[in-house]
Amino acid sequence: MPSIFTHIINKEIPCYKIVENDLFIAFLDINPNAKGHTLCVPKQEINKIFDMPEKRYLDLMKFSREVAVALEKTVPCKRIGMSVIGLEVPHVHVHLIPLNDMKQMTFQHKVSQSDTEFKALAKKIANNLI
Ligand code: 5GP
Secondary structure (H helix, E strand, C coil), rough: CCCHHHHHCCCCCCCCEEEEEECCCEEEECCCCCCEEEEEECCCCCCCHHHHHHHHHHHHHHHHHHHHHHHHHHHCCEEEEEEECCCCCCCEEEEEEEEEHHHCCCCCCCCCCCCCHHHHHHHHHHHCCC
């Protein structure tokens, strides 16, 4: 069965997209730890990050870095945290989380945002991509 992210990639489910290319897509996490919490996802559905071919893994890191730089320009924070988990969605994704506090990396504290806020934020981050 395709993952929820494959449905997003195939445009069967909407997302607040920041950017995509042939191999990867970045969009806002729907249940963010902090405003700007972003997921960078390979279009090929692979369960575990370290099962990716090395080149594709390195390309994902490059893509994630580009998004993280734009994110840090957009959302006031001390730094961008990065995490890979995949216990909820077994389709590789890199979490990029604007951090001011360690608790924002725990996935126990969530922030709510309106549809309008999500849309505006995704657009602002996209505009800050190099
Ligand atoms: P993990 O698999 O790394 O534990 O977490 C999966 C992440 O995907 C969670 O932070 C969750 O909020 C996010 N997520 C789950 N379903 C959706 C969805 O349909 N859209 C978006 N944008 N994010 C999702």
